[in-house]
Amino acid sequence: MNQEFDVVIIGAGPAGTTCALALKDAGLKVALFDKELFPRDKICGDAIPGPAFKLMDKMDTSWGKSLRSYADSSSVKYSKGFSPNGKSFTVGWETFSYNSKREDFDSFLLKLVAETETSVYQNQRVDTVSYIDNGVLCTLDSGERIKAKLVIGCDGARSIVSRQLANYDIKEEAPFLAMRTYYNNVQGLEADTNEFHFFKEIMPGYFWIFPxxxxxxxxxxxxxxPYNSKRSLNMRKTLEEIISSHPRIAPRFINASLEDKAKGFALPISTKNRKLVGERYLLCGDAASLINPIGGHGIDTAMWSGYLAAQQAVKCFEKDDFSSDFLNEYNELIHKKYKKGFNRSYKAAKLTMTSPRLMNAIFNNGKLIKKLIDI
Ligand SMILES: Cc1cc2nc3c(=O)[nH]c(=O)nc-3n(C[C@H](O)[C@H](O)[C@H](O)COP(=O)(O)OP(=O)(O)OC[C@H]3O[C@@H](n4cnc5c(N)ncnc54)[C@H](O)[C@@H]3O)c2cc1C
Incomplete structure (x- = not known):
């Protein structure tokens, strides 16, 4: 055994870094591993939802303050939706939020962790996780072996903890496919407004432009x-076609310059009531499929689940109990806080986003739109 820790957090995205920050004063020996070297890209819409800032304020007002004043960001106050027939509806956000490239945002959070006692290991992939006496053995790609009393799986959509300790088939949990790229100088962009466009060609789904x-x-x-399974949709070609020829979109991109090639990824949106804990492990963020099916956002839920997992971890060490039964408290909390609403949201998404006519009708009813967003 090369090293031993009380808690090993796998993954330094928003879930893992928040979890590490929440364990800062717990008196535990904590390690945070990520397979990438930061700053690293993460395929995302880059819209950081309001609850993320609320949580940082709650944990440490100075963290909240520094995150809010982060320079390379664009403050967002509105979301504007466009129905298939072009009718628009704007929703104002009361909670502070901004858009920031994940490359920058995630590095910012990791820098905060680096200032604590947590041991941070970048560029070190955890290849296997398995049970040993009184702990979990994590084997790194370097061959190094790490022992943990408790493992917190914050390792994203293809989580190794989810696959190897919980034995879940992660493919079942990623029914939302998305592709993003970066442009400069898109015409008609409002700096404080995220745009969502529902076109019949890509339903059930939407096209977005986030400043x-x-x-x-x-x-x-x-x-x-699942609803597109009979259609073969070439995502890269579809994105290019929307930008080059859709009558409402193409004129806005005439003088825009492409800044990055389009990259796609599956979103593990919440569709099933999986158990998020087992003996000596907890799952957070995308590893726990905590993405809102209608909004498609998961940064805020990743951070909150990381925070709540840290609280549960502290209780495990206080009681010296790492059993699945004891950890179930976290599982129930997450189901109550998110999963129930997400199940309703998934049903609503399947119902509404499949029919352009229904979407057009919904856009005539502002109250209904707000209700769908609030589920
Ligand atoms: C196209 C797209 C658009 C999106 N848009 C938005 C949006 O605008 N707003 C929003 O809130 N959410 C959005 N999401 C969802 C959001 O990206 C995720 O919900 C969020 O990143 C989850 O954070 P996380 O910390 O759980 O996982 P991640 O951010 O994926 O972090 C996981 C980390 O674990 C590391 N890792 C993985 N495996 C290992 C291993 N074996 N060993 C060591 N390290 C490992 C990875 O390198 C990574 O750094 C979008 C997702 C996609 C795909």
Whole structure:
């Protein structure tokens, strides 16, 4: 055994870094591993939802303050939706939020962790996780072996903890496919407004344009896979076609410059009531499929689940109990806080986003739109 820790957190995305920050004063020996070297790209819409800032304020007002004043970001106050027939509806956000490239946002959080006692290991992939006496053995790609009393799986959509300790088939949990790229100088962009466009060609799904700092925009689209399974949709070609020829979109991109090639990824949106704990492990964020099926956002839920997992971890060490039964408290909390609403949201997404006519009708009813967003 090369090293031993009380808690090993796998993954330094928003879930893992928040979990590490929440364990800062717990008096535990904590390690955070990530397979990438930061700053690293993460395929995302880059819209950081309001609850993420609320949580940082709650944990440490100075963290909240520094995250809010982060320079390379674009403050967002509105979301504007466009129905298939072009009718628009704007929703104002009361909670502070902004758009920031994940490359920057995630590095910012990791820098905060690096200032604590947590041991941070970048560029080190955890290849296997397995049970040993009184712990979990994590084997790294370097061959190094790490022992943990408790493992917190914050390792994203293809989580090794989810596959190897919980034995879940992660493919079942990623029914939303999305692709994003970056453009500069998109015409008609409002700096404080995220745009969602529902076109019949990509339903059930939507095309988005989210403004970033310095005239950039995150541009992409995503759709629910099960309902498109009979159609073969070439995502890259579809994105190019929307940008080059859709009558409402193409004129806005005439003078825009492409800044990155389009990259796609599956979103593990919440569709099933999986158990998120077992003996000596907890799952957070995308590893726990905590993405809102209608909004498609998961950064806020990743951070909150990381925070709540840290609280549960502290209780495990206080009681010296790492059993599945004891950890179930976290599982129930997450189901109550998110999963129930997500199940309703998934049903609503399947119902509404499959029919352009229904979407057109919904856009005539502002109250209904707000209700769908609030589920
Ligand atoms: C196209 C797209 C658009 C999206 N848009 C938005 C949006 O605008 N707003 C929003 O809130 N959410 C959005 N999401 C969802 C959001 O990206 C995720 O919900 C969020 O990143 C989850 O955070 P996480 O910390 O759980 O996982 P991640 O951010 O995926 O972090 C996991 C980390 O674990 C590391 N890792 C993985 N495996 C290992 C291993 N074996 N060993 C060591 N390290 C490992 C990875 O390198 C990574 O750094 C979008 C997702 C996609 C795909």
């Amino acid at each position: 970033l700092a310095n005239g950039w925009a995150n541009v992409g689209f995503g759709f629910l896979r």
